[in-house]
Amino acid sequence: MNVSLTLTSTGRQAWVGLRLLLVATVLLGVAYPAAVWAAGRAVPGDDATIGQDFPVADDGWFHGRPSANDYDGLASAPSNLGPSNPDLLALIDERRAAIAEVEGIDPALVPADALTASGSGLDPFISPEYATLQVDRVAEERGLPVTEVEQLVDDHTSGRQLGFLGQPRVDVVALNRALDQALEGAD
Secondary structure, X not given: OHHHHHHHHHHHXXXXXXHHXXXXXXXXXXXXXXXXXXXXXXXXXXXXXXXXXXXXXXXXXXXXXXXXXXXXXXXXXXOOOOOOOHHHHHHHHHHHHHXXXXXXXXXXXXXXXXXXOOOOOOOOEEOHHHHHHHHHHHXXXXXXXXXXXXXXXXXXXXXXXXXXXXXXXEEHHHHHHHHHHHHHHHO
16 A cells, blocks of 8 residues: 555656646746847847947048957957966057057057957947047048037947946947948038
8 A cells, every 4th residue: 555655646746847847848948038038129229230340540430349350240259368368468569559559649548448359359339438539530531520520429329228237338330330421411
């Protein structure tokens, strides 16, 4: 008699486990991803963009962050070089000197986001400080008034997400598109 109680108890436990598995699969495998997807669709936001190469030597554009993978969307990854790696330090020194020369500033004034790649290597955003640093050069190269270029930077600057997440940022890809549109409107 004791054996039949054990089988019944084991069968009951298996049935409970199976039901738990089914409920968890539906909740975590279907309902939760669907809710996250719906919330993502409901929250207004910009279309996703990835960074593009606007070389430092090309003076008519705002330059974005450097990329560890030449802006290849299929190779999205960081360089994996640590902060004391001699190769990374040399690369930062090269970038600092190039940007200081192009912008006509002291190398110590070059912002960090102009020197280091993002984790994905595809970040389309720069700091407002880096964008402001480039305004005079871009305005001169494009033949636009400095105040108009400053306004374009302001128009493409976003604050912290939800008011407290992240840092203020400028979408370089959208800003450079707006520069082209400003020139088309001036013609």
